[in-house]
Amino acid sequence: MLSEFNYHRPESLDDAIELINTTVDGLFLAGGQTILPLMKHNLATPTDIIDLASIEELKGISVNDESITIGAMTSHTTVAKSQIVRDNFLSLAELAGAIGDPHIRNKGTIGGSIAYNDPAADYPAALLGLGATVFTNKREISADDFFVDIFETALEEGELIIRIDFPFVDCTAYEKFANPASLFALVGVMVSRNDSIVRVAVTGAGPSVFRINQIEKALEASFTAASLDEVPIKHADLNTDLHASAEYRAHLIKVLAARAVRKAANQLDQKAPHL
Amino acid sequence: MTTVSMTVNGKVVTHEVKNHTLLIDFIRETLDLTGTHVGCDTSQCGTCTIHVNNMSVKACTMLALQAEGAEILTIEGVANANVLHPMQQAFAQNHGLQCGFCTPGMIMTALALIKDNPNPTEEEVRLELDGNLCRCTGYQNIVTAILEGARAMRAQ
Numbered sequence: 159m160l161s162e163f164n165y166h167r168p169e170s171l172d173d174a175i176e177l178i179n180t181t182v183d184g185l186f187l188a189g190g191q192t193i194l195p196l197m198k199h200n201l202a203t204p205t206d207i208i209d210l211a212s213i214e215e216l217k218g219i220s221v222n223d224e225s226i227t228i229g230a231m232t233s234h235t236t237v238a239k240s241q242i243v244r245d246n247f248l249s250l251a252e253l254a255g256a257i258g259d260p261h262i263r264n265k266g267t268i269g270g271s272i273a274y275n276d277p278a279a280d281y282p283a284a285l286l287g288l289g290a291t292v293f294t295n296k297r298e299i300s301a302d303d304f305f306v307d308i309f310e311t312a313l314e315e316g317e318l319i320i321r322i323d324f325p326f327v328d329c330t331a332y333e334k335f336a337n338p339a340s341l342f343a344l345v346g347v348m349v350s351r352n353d354s355i356v357r358v359a360v361t362g363a364g365p366s367v368f369r370i371n372q373i374e375k376a377l378e379a380s381f382t383a384a385s386l387d388e389v390p391i392k393h394a395d396l397n398t399d400l401h402a403s404a405e406y407r408a409h410l411i412k413v414l415a416a417r418a419v420r421k422a423a424n425q426l427d428q429k430a431p432h433l
Numbered sequence: 434m435t436t437v438s439m440t441v442n443g444k445v446v447t448h449e450v451k452n453h454t455l456l457i458d459f460i461r462e463t464l465d466l467t468g469t470h471v472g473c474d475t476s477q478c479g480t481c482t483i484h485v486n487n488m489s490v491k492a493c494t495m496l497a498l499q500a501e502g503a504e505i506l507t508i509e510g511v512a513n514a515n516v517l518h519p520m521q522q523a524f525a526q527n528h529g530l531q532c533g534f535c536t537p538g539m540i541m542t543a544l545a546l547i548k549d550n551p552n553p554t555e556e557e558v559r560l561e562l563d564g565n566l567c568r569c570t571g572y573q574n575i576v577t578a579i580l581e582g583a584r585a586m587r588a589q
């Protein structure tokens with residue numbers, strides 16, 4: 159049973175911010191696919207729920223010369239099916255299309271997912287692996303600074319995610335090994351390459367999404383799966399739970415990174431048939 | 434308490450609800466539409482699947498107030514008076530249920546899939562069932578029923 163709360167459904171961003179600042183313990187509601195289960199267990203007991211569903215500024219997907227922009231309230235299904243996303247970031251569309259199950263994807267949003275920063279969520283890997291930027295009502299925050307620790311982000315009180323910008327890259331791929339029961343990532347690896355810069359972000363394996371410097375360096379030297387063979391993956395800080403040991407997760411990181419690199423390198427070949 | 438209005442199976446309904454009322458409780462308790470089931474209440478089993486604005490959602494993981502102004506379809510709105518929908522017939526004919534507890538959610542999921550993809554492959558059907566659990570059938574006949582139901586719907 160959920161505890162009682164006041165319910166608001168503001169129509170503008172300004173109203174939403176004003177509301178959150180005047181409530182005792184207000185909470186923004188995006189798709190509710192995380193927060194409602196938490197509220198059922200009384201792990202969250204807000205005095206006020208501020209439903210963001212009617213705010214137009216938080217919706218939609220657009221593209222310009224440098225990046226694509228996804229509104230915070232865009233559902234996983236919308237991202238997965240968006241032609242703009244599919245044309246420019248197939249890895250992101252595929253990632254969104256494999257979150258949870260179809261019903262959850264219809265309600266869950268990108269803003270909600272990253273604001274929560276579940277250690278096994280997929281979107282944090284997308285933002286970090288693609289070098290995205292989060293725009294809030296107060297500032298812009300690079301993905302490198304946004305994800306702080308387990309269930310913790312750089313967001314302050316009264317700060318609301320408006321949109322996320324993904325700058326174009328030369329190639330990218332995401333590979334995950336999903337826990338078959340929870341459908342969360344046991345490990346997920348997002349790889350991207352842009353000119354000489356390679357980013358590799360890992361979710362599911364640690365307390366929060368992280369980049370692996372040694373893999374990035376190896377791939378910057380040679381963007382091939384084979385170049386990962388000799389890279390040691392330390393498992394001391396990785397998660398051990400009933401689903402997998404830290405050693406197994408370390409192993410998965412390498413296997414999945416190699417798969418993602420093969421997939422991404424393939425796109426490069428297709429983009430430049432003359433090479 | 435807040436007043437909420439929505440269209441359920443083609444009928445406009447308006448009720449006062451407590452703010453923390455879940456959509457599933459509104460449908461089952463307030464509207465007395467008990468065809469939509471609750472198997473887990475934790476977003477896992479999919480027996481509570483309904484359509485909100487033409488999309489499948491888990492009614493246990495949504496507030497009634499989030500459905501303000503929405504078009505809702507539940508299993509009770511699927512048949513045409515006493516004539517079963519082709520998808521319901523396909524479940525009956527292909528032994529797509531044993532105890533039947535999961536069936537309303539399975540059928541609502543199947544109908545959501547077919548709206549987007551009228552001719553799904555077996556693999557696509559299995560993927561779409563990621564969020565629906567059945568403790569009886571072993572899924573085989575559910576998949577067969579959905580493929581058969583899709584065929585019958587295309588033939589209509």
Ligand code: FES
Pocket residue numbers: 470471472473474475476477478479480481482491492493494
């Ligand atoms: S009752 Fe909603 S998913 Fe099980």
Ligand code: FES
Pocket residue numbers: 529530531532533534535536566567568569570
């Ligand atoms: S038929 Fe019994 S749970 Fe599916």
